[in-house]
Amino acid sequence: MLEITFDLDYRSGKPLYIQLYNFFKNEIQAGKIDPGEKLPSKRKLALYLGVSQNTIETAYEQLLAEGYVESVERKGIYVKELNRDLFLHVNDVLNTTKEINEEAREQYLFDFSQGNIALEHFPYTIWRKLTIQSLYEEKSSYFLNGEPQGELTLREEIAKYLYQSRGVRCSANQIIIGAGTQYLIAFLTMIIGRDAVYSMEEPGFHRTRDAFKDQGVTLKPILLDQDGIDLKHLYDSNANVTYVTPSHQFPNGMVMPITRRMELLKWAEEKGRYIIEDDYDGEFRYKGKPIPSLQGLDNNGKVIYLGTFSKSLIPSIRISYMVLPNSLLEKYSQHFTIYKQTVSRLHQHTLWQFMINGHWERHLNKMRTVYRKKQNTLISSIENYMGRQATIIGDDAGLHILLSLQNHMPEIELIERAKENKVKVYPTSVYYENNHPEQKPMILLGFGGLTENQIELGIRLLKEAWG
Structure with a gap:
C-alpha cells in the first residue's frame, strides 16, 4: 500500500x-x-x-x-x-x-477609515436569533422574488422611523429599497432621465460622483461656502438636479442651516428642478438640536431623500433606500417596476423584526453614546498631542472629522509619514473634481471602527510622524 x-x-x-x-x-x-x-x-x-x-x-x-x-x-x-x-x-x-x-x-496598527463602524457593539446574538426566526416564518416564500420596491412591512417601518426621527413625510409606497446608495443613484438617473443636467457639492463623495459619471450624465461640481452648497454657483450652473449632504456635508462636515435649506428649496421650485438629499449618517449628531430634513420642509415634491443602514447598523447587509416624490413615483410605476429588488428578502425580514421589536431604537441610542465618546476621545487627543498645530473641522455630527495641519507638509507626505508609523489616514483631494486647494491640505480621520484606546494611541503616533 x-x-x-x-x-x-x-x-x-x-x-x-x-x-x-x-x-x-x-x-x-x-x-x-x-x-x-x-x-x-x-x-x-x-x-x-x-x-x-x-x-x-x-x-x-x-x-x-x-x-x-x-x-x-x-x-x-x-x-x-x-x-x-x-x-x-x-x-x-x-x-x-x-x-x-x-x-x-501588518502594515498598519490603526486605521482611521470613515467607512468602519463599531462592530464590537453590534447585537450579534439578537440578529442571529431573528435571522433564524425569519427562516422559519413562512420560510418557503422568502426564497422567491419579492416586491420590486422591497418588502412592504419593512418599508412601512422605515416610513414611521423617518417621520419620527428626521421629519420625513412619506408613505411606504414612496420608498424603494436598494443594495447601496451607488445603486440607487444609478437607478435614480434612469427615473429622472439622463438628459437632465446634474450637479453635486465640491468637494463631495467620490463614489457618488463616479456613480453619476458611469451613467453618462452631465455632472457639474458646485463650490461650497460656510453654509454648504453655494446658491450663486448653483444657479449659474444651469443644473436642474443637485445632490447634497445637508445634515453632515461630506467630507467638510458642516450642517446646512435652515436659511440655506429654504433657499435651496426655493431653487428647486423653479423650472421643475429636483434635490437629492443624502442623509447618510443623519442619526449621529453631537451638537445642537436636530435640523429637519430637506424632504420634511419640502411642500412641492422636489426632494428625493436617500438613507442607509450602513453607518447605523452594518455595511454588509447593503440596505439603503430612497423616498420618491409623487411625480417621480408615477414615472417609476409606469416604466421601472420591471427591475427586480436587489436586497435579500431574508435580510429585509430580519431588519423588519429588528425594528418592530424595539431593537433598532435601543441600538441607535447606544451607538449615539458610543460614537460621542469616541469623538470626544479623538478631539481631546488631538488637542493634547497637537495643540495649535492642528485645526479640527466638521465635528458637529457623523463618524469622521477633517484635520488641517500647520506643518506645511503636502497631503501625500502626511499620509506617507503616518504610514511609516503604522497609522492609516485618508486624503481629501479625492473628493474634489477640479478645485482641490493644494495650499491647505486636510486629512480625513474616521473614528467609528477604533476603540477609545486605539484612537488615543493612533493620534500619539501621528504626532510623532508629523512633528
Missing part, C-alpha cells in the same frame, strides 16, 4: 473527507505521489485511518471530479499525469498573494 503519513485533526471542525482530499491534492501537486501510483483501496485506507469507507469514498470522488486521479475498472484509482510546472507557478502566485495580504494587514 502507498505509504501514507497523515493524521486527521478531529478538533479542527473541518470535515474528515476534506482533510483527506486536501492531503492527497497537495501531495500530488508537490510531486510527492508519482503519476500512475495507485491509491490505497477504500477498505484498507478506512481501516488504516480508523474512519468509515464513506469518508474515503467522498474524498476520492472529489479528487476524481477535479481530475487529479482516474478510476480504472476492476483495478483501482490511479494518480494522473499533471503539468507540475503549472502547479508550481500557481502555488508561487498564491503564496506571493498570501504574503502581500499578510504584509498589508
